[in-house]
Amino acid sequence: QLQLQESGPGLVKPSETLSLTCTVSGGSISSSSYYWGWIRQPPGKGLEWIGSIYYSGSTYYNPSLKSRVTISVDTSKNQFSLKLSSVTAADTAVYYCARREAAAGSWFDPWGQGTLVTVSS
């Protein structure tokens, strides 16, 4: 059973960089069948896709966040990571990692449990 687990600081100061890691267990992040993604959800609001990465390192990002986002993969640790720079209070959200089928037009499944990141001084 594939599982994903987010980890990282729960509190980040404004203007600093948010850093999260997603650890994949029960399967290989190097599978050619999947992409790996980050999605966030501000408190009381809907879902927003942040970006996705393939095991080869190929990435694509939400254009609205692209200038501040970096997603990377470490196949040796079966992990992928998110960095979001110059954060503000608007970046306060629950951050989820999830697996996406590599097929065109596909879905996210499963998801990690999510981790709340608060941006505050």
Add this chain to the structure above:
Amino acid sequence: SYVLTQPPSVSVAPGKTARITCGGNNIGSKSVHWYQQKPGQAPVLVIYYDSDRPSGIPERFSGSNSGNTATLTISRVEAGDEADYYCQVWDSSSDLHVVFGGGTKLTVL
């Protein structure tokens, strides 16, 4: 970029049928996926490729997609179905590849 429109809320009595819509320009030409999110929990996939159910999802959950509207139908609604539901598509025509609807709160009366 592509926009998906969902009603903010839908209410239904137990045992009845709930229909949650997801509107988008020619959405029938895209693959639509649906997620259920209960309070404090991560989203769970309930329908993929318009109408397919992942293993473990009850047959009461079904989906359809045509024209400008996709629909998630929940038959014989139970109290445990009360949750937020989100539709999602892949938009190959823009750089915003993944688009989510705004979500619908399903209330079981």
